Amino acid sequence: MQLLNGIYDTALLLYALSLLFIFSDCLRRNPGGKRIGTGFLAVVGVLQSGGLAVRFSQERGLPIFTPYDFLFWFSFSIVLTSLAVAYTRGGEFTILLLSGAGFSVFLLNRVWLTAADHSLESWSAVHGWLAMHIILANLSFGALTLGTVFAIMYLFLHTKLKNKKWDDRIRRLPSLETMDKYSYSAILAGVPLLIISLLLAATSIIAEGRTPLFQDTKVLTTLLGLGVYVIYIVLKRSGRRSGTIMARWAISGYAFIILNFLLNSLSEFHGWGGR
16 A cells, blocks of 8 residues: 555656646747647656556456545546647647646545545446446546636636737637537537436446436436536537637536536445445
């Protein structure tokens, strides 16, 4: 456990340094700072991979079935996404927002949860579709996070342009059309993954004879969040709403996703622990 904590603490420190260098590049163009920040981010990815390997050996299987591991996988996916965006033109602010989200989740996970308190007692008791539910949910949250980042950037740039505030930082942002397109594409990828994930979860519940869980509050918030995204897609395809309205819809849907996760502590839906 000390080895795992040491890896995570080092990764957190490098993650923070990466954020500082990337932030400095966003404030004033600094290619050297961007390269250093991206380099630190790559090392964070390597350290997180090492942490996953340690967890794999501890659990004797894929570590995905606890809140601790779920948040860790989410942070890891954000790091990989940030590294991919780093090789695109004009992605500095996207990397900053993504890294900020990934670092916050990573720090929260390190302070709030511990691997020792969240270990599976029986890997063999886990159904295959439950594993797929968790994996797809994580991928979906990563895609929806990316879509939300572009939606936030869209509103930021729209406000600046509306107020006629134009500087070098604004010029480095992608166009409104590009951010609107990227946000929609990311959400369009994340929503089907979320739907399939929920269907797999429902299948697992029915197979285990735990149908009373469908009355849990978490089910309602999940459906509300999914409903917001479905309406977003319908409105987007109709072309009857402005980009600012659609960006607000995207952010609202993500707010329900965050609320849904926070309800874990008050819900019996994810109280299963492998027993």
